Amino acid sequence: xxxxxxxxxxxLDGQPVIPVLKIDDVASAVPLARALxxxxxxxxxxxxxxxTALDAIRRVIGEVEEAIVGAGTILDPRxxxxxxxxxxxxxxxxxxxxxxxxAASDSPVPLLxxxxxxxxxxxxxxxxxxxxxxxxxxxxxxAAFLKALASPLAxxxxxxxxxxxxxxxxxxxxxxxxxxxxxxxxAPDNLxxxxxxxxxxxxxxxAAGLRKG
Numbered sequence: 001x002x003x004x005x006x007x008x009x010x011x012l013d014g015q016p017v018i019p020v021l022k023i024d025d026v027a028s029a030v031p032l033a034r035a036l037x038x039x040x041x042x043x044x045x046x047x048x049x050x051x052t053a054l055d056a057i058r059r060v061i062g063e064v065e066e067a068i069v070g071a072g073t074i075l076d077p078r079x080x081x082x083x084x085x086x087x088x089x090x091x092x093x094x095x096x097x098x099x100x101x102x103a104a105s106d107s108p109v110p111l112l113x114x115x116x117x118x119x120x121x122x123x124x125x126x127x128x129x130x131x132x133x134x135x136x137x138x139x140x141x142x143a144a145f146l147k148a149l150a151s152p153l154a155x156x157x158x159x160x161x162x163x164x165x166x167x168x169x170x171x172x173x174x175x176x177x178x179x180x181x182x183x184x185x186x187a188p189d190n191l192x193x194x195x196x197x198x199x200x201x202x203x204x205x206x207a208a209g210l211r212k213g
Contacts, residue, residue, distance in 0.1 A: 005131040005157075008110040009179060011068055011089055012043050016173055017207040018182045019044045020072060020161060028192055029056035033064045035197035036186065039204025045092050045182060047072035048079055054086045061087040070112075077103035084109045092182075094135055096120050101127045112159060116140040118149070121156055130156045131179065138163025143171040150177045169210055183207075 012018065019036050021044055023029050029046070036044055046057050048071060060067050070090035071083030080103040083091055088109060093100055096113040104111035105127065114135040115121045124132055134146060137160035146158055160172045161182030172178045186203045 002128045002130055004104075004110040004128065008090055008112060008131050009157075011070075011110075012180055015041060015043050015208070016180055016210045017041060017169065017186060018070075018159065018161075018180055019186045019204070019207075020182045020184045021046050021187055022049050022184070023052055023056040024050055025193075026052040026055050026059060028195070029059050030063045031195065031197050032187060032192060032200065033060040033067045033069070035200040036204045037064060037066045039186075039201040040208030041186065041204045042066050043068040043070070045070045045072040048083065049073050054082060057083070057086045057088055074100070076100070080104070080107070080109075080111075092133060094133075096124050096132075101129075104129070114161075118153065121149070121153055125153075125156060132156060132158055133182070134158045134160040136162030137172070137181075138168075143168075143175060146172065146175055146177060150175065153177075166206065169207075173210060 019041055046053055057069055060069050068089050070092055071088040072092040074080050074091050074093045077099050080091055084107055090110050092112045094114040096115050112133050113124050114133040115124055157177055157179045159180050159182055164181045164183040165185050169181050172181050186207050187200055191199050
């Protein structure tokens with residue numbers, strides 16, 4: 001296991017579900033992160049899918065001490081650098097490119113790159129990354145596909161993301177090569193918009209209670 005894989009796994013610290021968040025209103029970032037942390041999910045991924053994402057990352061880092069904030073949907077080295085400068089503890093990308101691998105090799109911030117083919121997984125492994133995001137999980141073959149990879153790529157561990165819900169999360173978490181899953185169901189848009197932090201905390205607590213079988 002590479003040192004960066006060890007660092008990333010230590011950051012996530014056995015958390016079964018990593019909330020994947022799209023922050024439209026930066027004012028919601030701090031109370032949302034607090035609700036998720038109270039529910040047992042302090043490690044979160046804030047995706048760079050909105051203009052407010054970097055500001056949201058900075059605010060959560062500055063105001064929610066218990067939060068472990070990563071940046072997601074990183075597509076190129078410039079975004080990698082911006083997310084790292086904002087204070088992100090880890091970086092998540094939907095795919096893997098040589099440019100991103102090069103950026104990650106020069107940074108102390110660990111990268112969780114997306115991969116859905118054995119070739120992409122082997123490329124990341126050859127770059128010293130053996131903890132990968134499997135995305136989009138359901139559309140790319142789901143738990144059955146990952147189960148088939150457990151023998152030929154035994155040293156690679158995955159965080160499946162994409163189509164993961166409370167109903168199917170355990171089918172992934174039961175696999176020996178899955179460390180955690182990523183999902184947005186713990187912070188649905190309607191609850192975020194209405195500011196129902198108690199309901200989000202309850203969803204987080206349920207998700208935090210999921211354990212590998």
